Amino acid sequence: MPFSVPPYRLSQAIRDKCKRLHVFVQAFTLPSCWYPHRIRILAPHPVRNKCGNAVRIKTPKTGSAVPTLADVARHANVSTATVSRCLNSPDQVVGETRKRVLKAVQDLGYAPNFSARALAAKRTKTIGAVIPTMDNSIFARGIQAFQEELGRHGFTLLIASSAYREDLEEEQIRTLAARGADALLLIGYHRNRAVYDMLTARNLPVLVAWAYHADAPQMSIGFDNVTAMAGLARLAIGKGHRRLGFISAPGATNDRARDRVAGVRRAMREAGLRDTDLSLVETQYGIETGEAAFREIMTSATPPTVVLCGNDVLAVGALRAAKEMGLRVPQDVSITGFDDIELAMLAEPPLTTVHVPHREMGRRAAGMLVQILTGQGRPDNVELKTDIRIRQTLGPPPPER
Template identity: 65%
Template sequence: MTAPPTERTPTLADVARRAGVSTATVSRCLNTPDRVIEETRNRVLQAVRDLGYSPNFGARALAAKRTNTIGAVIPTMENAIFARGLQAFQEELRLKGITLLVASSSYRAELEEEQIRTLVARGADGLFLIGAHRDPALYDFLNRRGIPTLVAWVHDPNAPVPTIGFDNHSAMLDLARRVIADGHRHIGVISAEQAGNDRARARVAAIRAAMDEAGLDPDALSLVETAYGIDEGAAAFEALMQRTPRPTVVMCGNDVLAVGAMGRAKEMGYDVPGDVSITGFDDIELAKVCSPGLTTVHVPHRQMGTRAARALISMVSEGTPGQGQRLDTRVVLRGSLGPPRA
């Protein structure tokens, strides 16, 4: 497609002129189409198409001083970790005619900040972010600009914005207690980098807490930090299995790492869970598909996305401060966890 000299952006008045109706009728067609007879509506919509008029930038936005756009920044689009929750979030926005624009920060704080500023500059009515930990100056910026912001994937009543999510600490604590109850004493952990990732920090701390309450030494935890990825999980698993004492269970910070660990275990000739148990976190599709199935923590992703959307919509449209919500997780037992060999 060649790019000819750009035409003037068409206005509501241009649409009205072309359709032979008043601008008020065009507005009604776009905002309350049921109140316009079909023939007129069709003529107006044809004019909208002919002129390439963008209603979002026209009547609706001017009328409400809003763009009907919500921005989201998620840490990654890979591996579907955030996809299901985000999909539910978008479906709920959709019911209100709101478009979702998403940026992906590769778990990098400085990139997230840039993306947040871009979304604000591009007119986002509100923001949806993952995890509450970020530079207070950034929260200040959003506050000064009056951009309603909501955080998901954690529940933290002390965060500067409403959070809708689960308690990462108690979610992982449940799983760690179960692992220890199965008889495991030498626990390996593969975690995302804890610095700047409040979810990862809470999950590792929970495993140490479970060890402590069972009379095990929390400092004996054998920990590797790595990026979230299947290959990274595999490499970290191999490193852990060369340490002394060799762990009898490897608890992973998410399902993606765990699936990588499971693949490498097979390649190294280990039986799972006979030689070594492996656990995950999230309960994404991968956890059900791999063999044996992955014992993990089920996170109510869709519920989280839907509730976050409803809360953010009311923050944007009613100007309310918004209310955090805590959702429950549960341990899902599948074949990858068993007692250690005597």
């Protein structure tokens, strides 16, 4: 029975009654059971059993106390606000103080209680990203810069890879949303309308990257894939090529791949070429698949004189196949890529390709999400510029035989 006055002000009669009640409970309880702290308050004097011996009231053994933010602050001789700032926005804390706080964190074994923080702030400080694959370094470059910039603002990144599967991407998006991600980074626009509706209903900010359409309703940062690939195709056509080949990723669920094919077709139309002058093969991204697709194109009745590839990995596969087939690049056939990853420079011969500013895209994407999550308003969509890196795999077509 709870009392409305402190125990020390209770009458002696009530205190004795509480003591007898406690002894009664002790007689019928195993020694290892825990006793509520309230009973300890109601029995301020030592409690004795019927034999007159003092009764020891057990309390839970919690082991060493879990260090708190206040413990870290005392250990580092700073305020709790400084500790919080150091952990969430380290660039806002001067060097010596930051070192002292981080040493205190390490010495005490302190780990922030993110669950409690999320409940209090109604934010998890977590950003989710779903990328098509972890095998392609274009995403590794961009996501690394994305994570670095998020970290500067105290956000943590969770990444999932969809393996270019639309159903798996949808499942991963729903999982990240259910786990409390504050915002999502997605690659390209193509996905089920229901996914966008679900994210809108949750009021979850979404940023589309690696693609840009001026009229797209989604917040985005990227480049115009049509324009980028059209520029490379124009360069090839300008060197005299009239029969073109294109190795592309499957376009049914990949808007970037579709746009790159559209870019080649646009350049061909501008030059007065026919659709039949393009040999198109769709395949999964990979060196081996690029090699197989190149063989398929080059063994046709009228093989192209230049093969443009949807990315550098496919192009490296095409270069391997050309060498095995005894074709010289670019004397017998020209080959180009897209993305300008490290492989493009290391290929033999070095690959002519479209350079995409992946790291800039990742860094600025993080800044856009931080802007909207910190109440600074929705940022404008950002179109990044690509450029062509001319190396040694694109030349004029061979003389007609």
